[in-house]
Amino acid sequence: MTLTGELDAGAVLPVDERVIDVRDLRMRYGTKDVLDGVSFTARRGEVLALLGPNGAGKTTTIEILEGFRMRSAGQVSVLGLDPASGGEGWRARLGVVLQSWRDHGKWRVRELLQHLGTYYAPYSTAEIRKPWPVDELLDVVGLTPQAGQRVMRLSGGQRRRLDVAIGIVGRPELLFLDEPTTGFDPAARREFHDLVHRLTDVDETTILLTTHDLDEAEKLADRIVILNGGRIIADGSADELSRRVTGLTEVRWTRDGRRFIHSAQDATGFVRQLFLQYGEDIDDLEVRRNSLEDTYMKLVLDAEGGAR
Amino acid sequence: MISGLRTGLSRGVIELRQTLTTPVDLWTYLFPALILLGTIFFMRDADVPGTSFSLGASTLPGVLGMGLAFGGLMTVSQQLVVEREDGTLLRAKATPNGMSSYLLGKAVSVGGMTLVSLLLQLIPGALLVDGLHVGPLGWLTLVWLVPLAFLATMPIGAVLGSIFENPRNMAAAILPIFGLVAISGIFYPITSMPGWVQAIGQLFPMYWLGLGMRSVFLPDSMAAVELTHSWRHFETFGVLAVWVLLGLTLAPVVLRRMARRESGSAVAARRERAMATMGR
Numbered sequence: 001m002t003l004t005g006e007l008d009a010g011a012v013l014p015v016d017e018r019v020i021d022v023r024d025l026r027m028r029y030g031t032k033d034v035l036d037g038v039s040f041t042a043r044r045g046e047v048l049a050l051l052g053p054n055g056a057g058k059t060t061t062i063e064i065l066e067g068f069r070m071r072s073a074g075q076v077s078v079l080g081l082d083p084a085s086g087g088e089g090w091r092a093r094l095g096v097v098l099q100s101w102r103d104h105g106k107w108r109v110r111e112l113l114q115h116l117g118t119y120y121a122p123y124s125t126a127e128i129r130k131p132w133p134v135d136e137l138l139d140v141v142g143l144t145p146q147a148g149q150r151v152m153r154l155s156g157g158q159r160r161r162l163d164v165a166i167g168i169v170g171r172p173e174l175l176f177l178d179e180p181t182t183g184f185d186p187a188a189r190r191e192f193h194d195l196v197h198r199l200t201d202v203d204e205t206t207i208l209l210t211t212h213d214l215d216e217a218e219k220l221a222d223r224i225v226i227l228n229g230g231r232i233i234a235d236g237s238a239d240e241l242s243r244r245v246t247g248l249t250e251v252r253w254t255r256d257g258r259r260f261i262h263s264a265q266d267a268t269g270f271v272r273q274l275f276l277q278y279g280e281d282i283d284d285l286e287v288r289r290n291s292l293e294d295t296y297m298k299l300v301l302d303a304e305g306g307a308r
Numbered sequence: 309m310i311s312g313l314r315t316g317l318s319r320g321v322i323e324l325r326q327t328l329t330t331p332v333d334l335w336t337y338l339f340p341a342l343i344l345l346g347t348i349f350f351m352r353d354a355d356v357p358g359t360s361f362s363l364g365a366s367t368l369p370g371v372l373g374m375g376l377a378f379g380g381l382m383t384v385s386q387q388l389v390v391e392r393e394d395g396t397l398l399r400a401k402a403t404p405n406g407m408s409s410y411l412l413g414k415a416v417s418v419g420g421m422t423l424v425s426l427l428l429q430l431i432p433g434a435l436l437v438d439g440l441h442v443g444p445l446g447w448l449t450l451v452w453l454v455p456l457a458f459l460a461t462m463p464i465g466a467v468l469g470s471i472f473e474n475p476r477n478m479a480a481a482i483l484p485i486f487g488l489v490a491i492s493g494i495f496y497p498i499t500s501m502p503g504w505v506q507a508i509g510q511l512f513p514m515y516w517l518g519l520g521m522r523s524v525f526l527p528d529s530m531a532a533v534e535l536t537h538s539w540r541h542f543e544t545f546g547v548l549a550v551w552v553l554l555g556l557t558l559a560p561v562v563l564r565r566m567a568r569r570e571s572g573s574a575v576a577a578r579r580e581r582a583m584a585t586m587g588r
């Protein structure tokens with residue numbers, strides 16, 4: 001089941017509003033097709049989540065868009081340019097947070113952000129002042145207490161926050177986040193979500209992120225693209241996806257102190273029946289629609305089943 | 309362009325400051341200096357054969373020349389290999405004008421470190437032995453010789469650092485460099501080598517840097533024990549200039565090719581390989 005193809009991915013958005021425009025992207029290592037005809041677009045200010053199992057091709061896709069890897073075939077346009085030939089001015093409009101970094105261990109946090117910020121100063125414009133002032137940035141990512149610390153002494157989550165800070169120090173128009181929240185504690189995760197909302201609402205930053213945390217994808221993403229085995233198996237908002245997967249809704253309740261669970265096709269009708277039958281005896285009623293996790297699992301299983 | 313220059317310079321200065329405030333790094337400067345001073349201390353009563361000039365004093369300047377070559381070739385190549393593995397180069401690639409600033413910064417920081425370790429050897433060394441003296445002509449020589457030394461060796465070092473993926477394979481590059489030390493008249497006079505070895509030695513910058521530094525610090529009478537009994541400044545300049553040209557031609561091509569291949573997965577793969585070898 002393919003929910004989107006090249007045609008309808010292209011038809012939705014006028015060309016000049018596409019910050020990212022990928023058509024029939026292919027990537028082959030040796031004889032293995034890692035990306036096999038991937039097409040999607042992203043609009044300005046949109047948060048697009050790229051989901052998929054390990055090895056689905058998410059990082060490969062992102063690295064091609066960042067201009068770090070040469071594709072085998074297909075058309076790719078990022079901020080109006082082909083990443084394979086984007087110059088330094090193009091690069092200055094992007095922010096990149098890769099899946100893992102260990103660089104600049106000897107540097108101190110503040111010093112590194114300050115230094116990397118200076119690379120963006122020549123690209124500052126009246127609308128977008130670059131770079132982001134360091135103290136404000138440290139505060140935004142919650143690293144003010146570690147400002148004077150050496151990067152190699154940061155904890156895993158702190159290091160990741162620094163990566164995010166470096167990704168946005170140049171106030172990018174388009175931000176790539178490859179698994180940005182690995183190692184974040186719940187509070188840091190919440191703060192990160194606030195930051196993403198701030199970036200998209202205030203600065204109209206377009207964000208392409210990958211994550212294995214489906215709750216996070218549901219909270220952050222305007223649109224979700226699911227990759228599996230190098231192909232897109234779904235593309236739409238979390239709601240749209242869950243509606244397209246004809247799922248059962250879970251109903252839980254207690255009666256006479258006993259717990260019951262039932263999966264219903266038509267939850268409203270089922271609950272109406274339940275009350276007609278037992279009335280006051282029903283307690284602790286819960287009705288759970290398909291979560292993104294259920295939808296995701298179903299889509300991925302279907303796709304794998306179809307391939308077999 | 310101008311701002312790229314500025315970010316590169318400030319990068320170099322920051323890295324230099326960091327290394328000078330990191331105890332482990334300081335030890336790597338002090339250690340060779342201590343070995344050298346020990347060697348010179350034991351040589352102090354011996355004379356250069358055929359003269360009454362102290363052997364220790366005549367060895368020290370050559371060793372400084374060797375230090376210049378090591379800084380440009382080995383420090384640059386090692387740092388490139390290490391920083392490719394930890395993702396510093398990929399970060400540079402992700403930043404506008406990051407690559408050129410990175411390289412300029414590396415030249416500044418390695419140049420600075422090399423000069424610091426040179427001074428750590430020269431200052432105590434000069435107190436240990438007699439006869440070192442820098443005249444006006446010597447200062448003039450230093451002014452062209454030191455920058456030329458860096459220009460002749462750093463691009464080649466960068467090429468070596470780009471070719472070798474794995475730090476362990478670097479040994480393949482480092483062993484020949486040590487071999488070069490043996491035939492470049494640094495510790496043993498090149499005049500006592502067979503003619504063909506002399507010819508090979510004179511192809512590489514190491515010999516000429518040693519010779520150049522001896523011409524700076526030793527009295528002119530000591531030129532008598534060199535090949536052709538002269539300091540051969542003209543030839544020194546010529547050979548080093550050829551290496552500068554060679555390096556500046558090769559390095560951009562090789563570096564660009566290396567940079568094009570840098571990606572997150574390349575860094576991750578390298579790291580995994582490193583972990584696997586460590587676990588063994």
Ligand SMILES: Nc1ncnc2c1ncn2[C@@H]1O[C@H](COP(=O)(O)OP(=O)(O)OP(=O)(O)O)[C@@H](O)[C@H]1O
Pocket residue numbers: 029034052053054055056057058059060061099573574
């Ligand atoms: N340089 C390479 N050479 C050969 N195969 C590669 C290379 N890089 C990636 N692959 C393969 O391409 C596939 C997709 O990898 P990719 O890193 O894009 O997956 P991913 O979706 O990001 O997975 P994860 O969730 O684990 O991060 C994998 O099967 C991987 O083994």
Ligand SMILES: [Mg+2]
Pocket residue numbers: 058059060099178
């Ligand atoms: Mg990945």
